Amino acid sequence: MAYQIFIDGQEGTTGLKILDRLAARPDLEILKIDEEKRKDPAERRKLINASDITFLCLPDAAAIEAAALATNDHVKIIDASTAHRVAPGWAYGFPELSGGHRAAIAASHRIANPGCYATGFISVAAPMVRKGWMPADYPVVCHAVSGYSGGGKKMIAAYADPHRPAEYQSVRQYGLTQSHKHQKEMQVLSGLADIPIFNPAVSDFYSGMTVSVPLYTRLLSGKPSVRAIHEMFCEYYAGQHFVQVMPLMGEGVLEGGFLPSNQLAGTNLLQIFVCGNDDRVLLAACLDNLGKGASGAAVQNMNIALGLDETTGLL
Numbered sequence: 001m002a003y004q005i006f007i008d009g010q011e012g013t014t015g016l017k018i019l020d021r022l023a024a025r026p027d028l029e030i031l032k033i034d035e036e037k038r039k040d041p042a043e044r045r046k047l048i049n050a051s052d053i054t055f056l057c058l059p060d061a062a063a064i065e066a067a068a069l070a071t072n073d074h075v076k077i078i079d080a081s082t083a084h085r086v087a088p089g090w091a092y093g094f095p096e097l098s099g100g101h102r103a104a105i106a107a108s109h110r111i112a113n114p115g116c117y118a119t120g121f122i123s124v125a126a127p128m129v130r131k132g133w134m135p136a137d138y139p140v141v142c143h144a145v146s147g148y149s150g151g152g153k154k155m156i157a158a159y160a161d162p163h164r165p166a167e168y169q170s171v172r173q174y175g176l177t178q179s180h181k182h183q184k185e186m187q188v189l190s191g192l193a194d195i196p197i198f199n200p201a202v203s204d205f206y207s208g209m210t211v212s213v214p215l216y217t218r219l220l221s222g223k224p225s226v227r228a229i230h231e232m233f234c235e236y237y238a239g240q241h242f243v244q245v246m247p248l249m250g251e252g253v254l255e256g257g258f259l260p261s262n263q264l265a266g267t268n269l270l271q272i273f274v275c276g277n278d279d280r281v282l283l284a285a286c287l288d289n290l291g292k293g294a295s296g297a298a299v300q301n302m303n304i305a306l307g308l309d310e311t312t313g314l315l
């Protein structure tokens with residue numbers, strides 16, 4: 001019998017992308033909610049409890065409410081929101097981070113899907129801390145640029161508006177108060193003592209993102225060379241299908257010395273670039289905010305939670 005899947009928030013940006021990725025799969029049956037009952041707690045409770053897997057593609061408050069509607073012991077919840085990412089009892093859905101993370105996703109009934117920026121940041125910061133090269137109190141700074149679909153339906157509509165302000169054509173930095181909702185998750189999952197300084201920006205393209213962390217090697221334990229850092233990342237992610245460590249300096253991959261942000265749109269891939277020199281290193285992660293940053297990761301986590309090949313149905 002096909003697995004029963006419910007997407008709470010099926011009309012939103014992330015919900016629709018998950019639906020797209022699952023639509024052609026014969027091993028799954030999608031439990032659709034009537035349009036007029038999309039926000040009816042009783043109907044949602046019924047479908048959540050009838051499912052094997054429920055994806056929550058909702059704002060945080062609605063995701064917390066939805067998780068409480070799951071009353072049977074069977075259903076596995078995969079929450080795309082920020083609500084449960086550092087909550088006790090929830091597995092963090094980044095299987096490439098460690099064998100322990102993959103095992104927790106396979107065993108848990110509550111899986112928090114990582115944030116898009118957080119995925120990029122953790123992919124480069126966590127191995128540096130785990131390998132003992134970046135001291136936990138390293139003063140970490142992170143820069144990032146995202147496509148506007150990261151802001152969901154409202155931001156997509158604002159960018160598509162023919163009467164939008166001219167400034168939308170420029171890169172717009174935000175998170176200026178240093179209290180972006182991903183910062184706690186970035187700190188905790190990377191094993192850092194302090195919240196990193198985070199400078200996100202949104203720009204005039206639909207999806208994709210680059211998340212960068214500049215480092216002084218002189219502040220790292222053992223002062224590793226840029227080549228040694230690259231080798232460490234190659235070993236850390238060896239054998240992973242969706243996380244790829246690119247050639248040192250992006251040799252043969254980056255055209256004209258530019259690192260684009262939209263190259264991985266439509267995929268579940270995350271590519272890591274190690275650039276710079278033996279004094280100043282730039283670690284950068286490129287991904288699709290709607291792919292490995294949201295719907296792709298959610299489907300990968302579902303595959304693991306169901307005991308399937310994690311690449312099923314994913315590019």
Ligand SMILES: NC(=O)C1=CN([C@@H]2O[C@H](COP(=O)(O)OP(=O)(O)OC[C@H]3O[C@@H](n4cnc5c(N)ncnc54)[C@H](OP(=O)(O)O)[C@@H]3O)[C@@H](O)[C@H]2O)C=CC1
Pocket residue numbers: 008009010011012013014015038039040056057058059060062080081082114115116149150151152153154289290293294
């Ligand atoms: N966009 C992205 O790149 C990423 C998003 N996320 C997270 O995923 C979640 C969904 O984001 P996104 O898809 O972008 O957001 P959207 O705003 O595009 O979609 C959210 C959907 O949830 C629906 N909704 C709101 N409240 C309720 C409720 N009480 N009951 C049922 N449905 C409700 C909305 O309905 P209506 O259509 O009526 O507005 C909408 O369809 C968020 O928590 C977001 O932070 C995570 C990673 C990346």
Ligand SMILES: CC(=O)N[C@@H](CCC(=O)OP(=O)(O)O)C(=O)O
Pocket residue numbers: 080081082114115116117146147148149150151152155181182200201202293
């Ligand atoms: C461009 C833009 O606005 N991006 C969103 C991040 C989207 C995301 O990852 O949302 P989650 O926190 O649910 O993971 C933002 O900065 O809030």
